[in-house]
Amino acid sequence: MLRIKNYLKKNQVSLSRYINLCLYQKDQGVYQKKTIGKHFITAPEVSQLFGECVSIFFLLILKKHKIKNFCELGPGNGTLMKDIIRSIQKFIDYPLTISLYEKSDYYRNLQIRNLNNLKSEKIKLNFLSRFKLKRKPYFFICNEFFDALPINQFEKKDNRWFEKRVMFKNGFRLVDKLINVNFSKKFVNGDIIEESPLSNLYMKIICNHIKKYGGGLLVFDYGPFKKGNIDTLQALYRSKKCGIFDHPFESDITYHVNFEQMIRISNKYKLKSYGPISQRKFLFYHGINERFTKLSENAESSKITKNLEKQFERLTSPYGMGSLIKCLFISNDNIESSAFSI
Numbered sequence: 001m002l003r004i005k006n007y008l009k010k011n012q013v014s015l016s017r018y019i020n021l022c023l024y025q026k027d028q029g030v031y032q033k034k035t036i037g038k039h040f041i042t043a044p045e046v047s048q049l050f051g052e053c054v055s056i057f058f059l060l061i062l063k064k065h066k067i068k069n070f071c072e073l074g075p076g077n078g079t080l081m082k083d084i085i086r087s088i089q090k091f092i093d094y095p096l097t098i099s100l101y102e103k104s105d106y107y108r109n110l111q112i113r114n115l116n117n118l119k120s121e122k123i124k125l126n127f128l129s130r131f132k133l134k135r136k137p138y139f140f141i142c143n144e145f146f147d148a149l150p151i152n153q154f155e156k157k158d159n160r161w162f163e164k165r166v167m168f169k170n171g172f173r174l175v176d177k178l179i180n181v182n183f184s185k186k187f188v189n190g191d192i193i194e195e196s197p198l199s200n201l202y203m204k205i206i207c208n209h210i211k212k213y214g215g216g217l218l219v220f221d222y223g224p225f226k227k228g229n230i231d232t233l234q235a236l237y238r239s240k241k242c243g244i245f246d247h248p249f250e251s252d253i254t255y256h257v258n259f260e261q262m263i264r265i266s267n268k269y270k271l272k273s274y275g276p277i278s279q280r281k282f283l284f285y286h287g288i289n290e291r292f293t294k295l296s297e298n299a300e301s302s303k304i305t306k307n308l309e310k311q312f313e314r315l316t317s318p319y320g321m322g323s324l325i326k327c328l329f330i331s332n333d334n335i336e337s338s339a340f341s342i
Contacts, residue, residue: 011167012166012167012177013165013167014163014165014166015150015151015152015153015163015164015165015166015174015233016150016151016152016196016197016198017150017166018150018166018172018244019151019244019253020150021249022244022248022249022251022253023148023150023252023253024103024104028249029249030249030250030251030252030253031104031106031148032104032106041239042080042143042144043080043143043144043220043279043315043321043325044076044079044083045077045079046311046315046321047308047312047314047315048083049288049291049292049295049311049315050080050083050283050315051079051080051084051086052083052087052287052291053282053283053286053287053288053291054080054083054084054141054218054286055083055084055088056087056286056287057218057282057286058070058084058088058139058218059087059088059091060336060337061139061216061335062088062092065137065214065333066094067138067139067214067215068094068095068096068097068136069096069097069098069099069134069136069137069138069215070084070096070097070098070139070141071098071099071100071101071133071138071139071140071141072098072099072100072140072141072142072143073101073131073140073141073142073145073202074101074102074103074142074143074144074145074148075100075101075102075107076107077107077110077111077114078100078110078111078114079114080141080143081098081111081115081141082114082115082118084141085098085115085118085123086118089123092122094122095121095122095124096122096123096124097126098123098124098126099125099126099127099128099133100115100125100126100127100128101128101129101130101131102127102128102129103129105129108127111127112127131202131205135212135213136213137210137213137214138209138210138213138215139215139216139217139218140210140216140217140218141217141218142217142219142220142221143219143221144220144221144222144325145219145221146196146199146219146221146262147221147222147223147254147255147256147257148252148254149196149198149199150196150197150198151194151199151255152164152194152195152196153192153193153194153195153233154181154183154192154195155176155190155193156183156187156188156189156190156191156192157176157189157190158189159189160178161178161179161181161182161183162176162177162178163176163177163179164176164177165177171245172245172248173245187229191229192229192230192231193229194227194231194232194233194255194256194258196255196257196258199257199261200261200265203261203265203266204265207265207268207269207271207330208269210269210271210330210331210332211269211270211271211332214332215331215332216329216330216331216333216335217328217331218327218328218329219259219262219327219328219329219330220279220282220325220326220327221257221259221325221326222254222256222257222324222325222326223256223257223258223259223276223326224256224326225259225276225326226260227256227257227258227259227261232255232256233253233254234253234254234255235247235251235252235253235254236252237251237252259276259328262328262330263328263330266330271330271331272330272331272332272333272334272335273328273329273330274328274329274330274331274340274341275326275328275329276326276327276328277326277339277340278322278323278326278327279315279316279321279322279323279325279326280315280316280317280318280322281339282327282339283315283316283322284316284339285337285339288312288315288316292308292312295308296309
């Protein structure tokens, strides 16, 4: 980190550059180390119920569109894809190719260890360090992927626009740089625009692929239905919120994703978007109640039953993940889904 501090004493960098260093810098970035599990837990790690509901959603689509390729971006421990494979392979009579795209060497090796035993004549696994796809239709899955990508912030002050940049002087700090850019006139002084160039790039690549070859994109991520012009940047250190400079290279940095921007990009490729809807609604419409009841009936002890109840509550609570996380599906095809149509 000393080399980075010395560099920032002399230079300002964009906010996205700082976040990228903190999260992905080789050997130092949070996602390159084993400490990430101390900061947060994702829905697939909470319970198998999440992955099973996602599987039901895809099985309903596969009845009509027999797509044989799945690709998950940022698979973490590989838990979600493990649950999807375990659930889906029981109901299909053709082979699936599963690709997992992961930038972190540590997590890619972990995914290989956790999933390699699922290889079979019906399941082929590809572990990707580069986002390179075959010219075939894919179902893309992004669970808390976009909120881990770096962003830039721009603020309107005194009817002028400033970019927030980072430098090091007695600690990391934000500085404002006047920029010669005029955003829409609808913005007022005090408004903040958050943009993620990398998120936009991934969305364009995925939407272009879907447009050419078919398939769809299923997204679960933190964010409101309509994003306001406010600062949503935050960091998590050992499951507690903190400032982005409080624990550099040790905390996870995240923000609220912009679902409207995702839809705007998909519209440019003339794709169909469904949602966003709350994670709670998605899970209820894809059988979490029924699956929870079945698992509870077969539980071997009251302790297991209580754990299932806690898992169910955490995934569906209107005061937590259930409402904070939204779900969006983008496709080249019309789909029939009660969850997205009501």
